Amino acid sequence: MIAEKPSLLTRYESLRREEFERLTSLLDTLGKIDDLPDDQMDQARDALFHADHPFLIVLVGAFNTGKSTIINALIGQPVLDVGATPTTTKIAIVRHGPAVQRSQAGDVETLFYPVGLLEQVSLVDTPGLESVFKAHDERTRRFLHRADIVLLVMMATQAMSASNVEYLQSLRSYGKRVIVVINQIDTLELEERETLKTFVADRSKVSLGFVPEIWMLSARQAMEAQQSQPRNEELWQASGFAHVEQFIKEALGDTARVRQKLETPLQIARNVTTVASALVRDQQNALADYRRSSQNVKNQIEAGLREQQATVRQTIAELDETFAEATRRGREAIRDVFELSRAGALALGGVTELMGLARLIRRFGAKTPAYSAFQTRKVNEPLDQIPAIIDRLGPRLEGRDVKDVDDLIGYTRREIEQLPAGLQQKVIGKLVAPTTYDRTILRSARDGLMAKLDEARSIEFKRIDQAVRNTLLVLGAYEVILLIGAVIAALAASGSQNGSWALLLVAFVVLGLGGLLLLPVRGALMERAYAQRLIAIKTELEQALERAAQQQVAFGAQMRNDAVAPFMRLVETQISQIDQLKVELEGHQQALVALEKELGELRE
Numbered sequence: 009m010i011a012e013k014p015s016l017l018t019r020y021e022s023l024r025r026e027e028f029e030r031l032t033s034l035l036d037t038l039g040k041i042d043d044l045p046d047d048q049m050d051q052a053r054d055a056l057f058h059a060d061h062p063f064l065i066v067l068v069g070a071f072n073t074g075k076s077t078i079i080n081a082l083i084g085q086p087v088l089d090v091g092a093t094p095t096t097t098k099i100a101i102v103r104h105g106p107a108v109q110r111s112q113a114g115d116v117e118t119l120f121y122p123v124g125l126l127e128q129v130s131l132v133d134t135p136g137l138e139s140v141f142k143a144h145d146e147r148t149r150r151f152l153h154r155a156d157i158v159l160l161v162m163m164a165t166q167a168m169s170a171s172n173v174e175y176l177q178s179l180r181s182y183g184k185r186v187i188v189v190i191n192q193i194d195t196l197e198l199e200e201r202e203t204l205k206t207f208v209a210d211r212s213k214v215s216l217g218f219v220p221e222i223w224m225l226s227a228r229q230a231m232e233a234q235q236s237q238p239r240n241e242e243l244w245q246a247s248g249f250a251h252v253e254q255f256i257k258e259a260l261g262d263t264a265r266v267r268q269k270l271e272t273p274l275q276i277a278r279n280v281t282t283v284a285s286a287l288v289r290d291q292q293n294a295l296a297d298y299r300r301s302s303q304n305v306k307n308q309i310e311a312g313l314r315e316q317q318a319t320v321r322q323t324i325a326e327l328d329e330t331f332a333e334a335t336r337r338g339r340e341a342i343r344d345v346f347e348l349s350r351a352g353a354l355a356l357g358g359v360t361e362l363m364g365l366a367r368l369i370r371r372f373g374a375k376t377p378a379y380s381a382f383q384t385r386k387v388n389e390p391l392d393q394i395p396a397i398i399d400r401l402g403p404r405l406e407g408r409d410v411k412d413v414d415d416l417i418g419y420t421r422r423e424i425e426q427l428p429a430g431l432q433q434k435v436i437g438k439l440v441a442p443t444t445y446d447r448t449i450l451r452s453a454r455d456g457l458m459a460k461l462d463e464a465r466s467i468e469f470k471r472i473d474q475a476v477r478n479t480l481l482v483l484g485a486y487e488v489i490l491l492i493g494a495v496i497a498a499l500a501a502s503g504s505q506n507g508s509w510a511l512l513l514v515a516f517v518v519l520g521l522g523g524l525l526l527l528p529v530r531g532a533l534m535e536r537a538y539a540q541r542l543i544a545i546k547t548e549l550e551q552a553l554e555r556a557a558q559q560q561v562a563f564g565a566q567m568r569n570d571a572v573a574p575f576m577r578l579v580e581t582q583i584s585q586i587d588q589l590k591v592e593l594e595g596h597q598q599a600l601v602a603l604e605k606e607l608g609e610l611r612e
Contacts, residue, residue, distance in 0.1 A: 020266045023606060027059040027273055030599050034277060037592045040585065041284055042291065042430050048280050054154055055276035061103060063129040063256070063269060064154060067189075068179070069161035070171065071136025074191040074227045076100075078161065079131045081230035081249060083123050084239075088133055103130040129256050152179065156269055159223075161189045164196055167204055168211040176216060187221045188212070193248065194226035224248050270607050277600055285593050291586050294428075295579070301423045302579040305416060309568045312412040316405055316564060320557040323401045324550050330397065331546040333390040334464070338472075338542065339535040341381035345476055346531025378473040391465045394549075398457055401557060402450040409564035413441045413571045420575040431582065437574035446563055453556035460549040464542055472538055479530055 035052050038044055058064070067075040076088035079102055087102055098115045104127045105120025112118075132155070152158060158179055162172050167190050179186045188208060193201050201224055209219045229247035233240040244250055375383070382388070417439045424435060569576070 020270065021062075023270055023603070024059055024062070026606075027270065027603060028056065030596070030603065031056040031059050031273060031277055034281065034596045037589060037596060038280065038284055041287060041589055043428070044284060044287060048283050051276050052280045055273040055280070057154055058269075058273035058276070061101075061130045062127070064132060064156045065129055065159060065256075066132040066134065066152060066155035066157070067159045067161055068134050068152070068175070069136065069189075070163075070166070073136075073161045073163045073166075075161050076133050077227035077231065078159075078189070078191065078225065079133055081227045081234060081247070082125060082131065082252065083121060084234035085121070085123075087119055087121055098135065100133040101130055102126065102133070125253075125256070152184065155184050156272070158184045158186045159189045160186055161191055164190050164192045164204060168208050173211065173215045176212065176220070180216065187223060189223045189225055191225050191227055193224045194229050223251065225252070267607055271604075274600055274604055274607070277596075281593060281597055281600065285590075285597070288586060288589050288593060291582075292590065295583055295586055298423070298427070298579045299583060301420075302576055305420060305572050305576060308412065308416055308419070309565065309572075312408060312568065313561065313565055316408060316561045319401065319404050319408070320554065320561065323397060323557070324554065326397050327394060327546065327550055327553070330390045330393055331464075331542060334387060335539050335542045337385045337387040337390065338382070338468075338538050341378070341385040341387050342472065342476075342531050342535045342538060343528075344381040344385065345377045346528050346534075376473050376477060378469070378476040382469060382472075387469070388465050391461060394461050395458065398450075398454065398553060401553075402447060402560070405450075405557070405560050405564060406445055406447065409567055410441075410445070412564075412568055416568055416572050417441055420572045424575055427578075431578065434582075435574050435578050437577075439571065439574060441571060442567055445567075449560045449563060450556050453552060456552055457549055457556075460545055460552065464545045464549075468538065468541055468545070471541075472534065475534055479534075 031052070035049075035056055038049060038052050067078060069075055074090075076090045079088055080086050080090070083102065088100060098117050101116065101118045103118060103120060104123065106122055107120065108122070109120040110117065111120075160172070160175055160179060162168070166172070176186065176188070190204060190208065193204075196204065205222055205224055208222055213219050225248040226246070229243055230249040233243035233247060233249070236243075241250075421439050424432060424439070427435075
């Protein structure tokens with residue numbers, strides 16, 4: 009069995025709902041575009057309105073011409089109020105719904121009614137064009153561009169009055185199909201009806217240069233026909249409403265008209281999307297300047313950080329040079345202590361150490377050899393400069409931080425002043441420099457740094473001093489033992505003819521001299537050990553300073569970023585939003601093209 013081909017009405021309704029969903033999404037996107045002209049949003053809402061309704065027939069005319077009654081007659085129920093005085097004070101849209109319901113949006117009231125005719129067409133009642141309420145007149149005029157078909161309703165007794173001719177001329181400028189409706193023909197004889205219709209046609213041709221379609225109706229007779237169960241078809245025919253009903257069916261059965269109905273919102277949407285896309289491109293171009301400004305801010309921050317890092321490296325380099333100088337002087341001092349020319353004095357010093365005389369002498373102000381050598385070489389002089397080097401780092405970092413923050417705030421403030429007013433209002437937060445500066449980071453690290461420095465200045469010297477004294481003690485003991493042996497060997501050699509004692513004496517002398525000759529070797533070993541320990545201390549101190557300095561630099565970086573955060577946050581957010589809007593608009597354009605293609609394939 010061959011499946012039945014969907015009817016034109018079914019395909020039309022499917023495309024219309026698809027249009028409605030796409031335009032709803034488009035309207036959401038347009039609402040996120042800054043500075044989009046209000047008229048473009050209005051057009052987009054109109055497109056959505058078109059897509060949300062089937063064929064839209066708008067009834068206009070002076071009050072009390074029977075517009076509301078005509079709508080009631082078509083539906084078969086008194087859904088709209090009628091009376092001798094103006095009863096319609098707002099736009100009233102009568103459309104299909106599963107149950108009777110009313111809703112209000114501004115000056116537009118929507119009435120939902122479960123009638124089959126309304127599945128095919130929505131009817132719009134408007135305030136009287138000649139109403140004393142001038143605002144009503146303006147609302148009606150603004151609403152006309154939404155119409156698919158406009159019915160200009162006239163009373164039979166006032167057909168083609170000067171005002172009606174003026175209305176017809178005005179309506180023609182909207183580019184809509186206008187049908188002239190003569191109501192209350194039941195008050196005229198048949199011959200009078202034909203005469204009136206001819207008069208309206210002739211007057212239109214003379215005044216407007218064309219003859220519009222003319223419907224001769226009796227809303228009262230149509231309403232009476234609808235009240236009968238079943239409907240009084242003879243009276244319905246006589247009222248002229250059978251022709252209206254047939255027109256609606258034919259209009260919705262005409263592929264060209266259906267396509268035109270669907271093309272209207274697509275055309276509006278295409279135009280609005282084109283304008284919106286151009287605006288977004290302009291905003292992207294404008295944001296390119298702000299992006300450059302944002303990058304300038306980042307570059308300034310990075311340049312400041314690089315200079316901060318350079319300051320830290322320079323400080324570390326100064327410490328390196330200072331420690332290197334202290335190490336050089338220390339090694340020279342140790343070398344001075346163990347000079348071969350001082351061997352005799354050292355040996356004598358060793359003996360006095362061994363006998364305890366050296367300690368007694370030091371109580372009266374005498375200095376140890378190491379102390380004298382270190383003092384002569386001014387070993388601690390470079391190390392005494394280190395606190396000042398370390399203490400200079402904090403103010404240098406702080407000074408650069410404060411200057412950079414002030415410069416960045418001044419720059420970004422000028423950039424914000426160049427932003428459009430709409431963007432300026434989106435700046436969240438103020439560009440202000442911090443009122444306090446955290447100096448505790450380096451200050452907290454200072455105690456540990458000074459402890460390391462004391463280790464280099466005092467502890468290492470004490471270690472060297474003790475090592476020298478220990479060496480002298482050993483040397484003194486060694487030389488004393490050899491001296492005693494040499495004396496014994498000399499006495500024995502003088503009273504003996506045996507040459508072995510003489511040889512032994514020579515051996516003692518040689519060993520004694522050899523011990524003295526080994527003093528420079530001992531000094532070299534102590535030099536190396538001293539240098540290695542000083543390098544280790546220097547490394548620990550510099551690493552500790554590096555850690556503290558990096559924390560201080562990080563604090564400065566955060567301070568800079570916080571100061572300009574309102575501007576940077578705005579630019580990044582706007583760039584992200586604009587890029588996203590561009591993607592969304594491109595998606596909408598592609599979807600609209602796809603819908604146009606489907607519409608082009610619409611056939612009977």
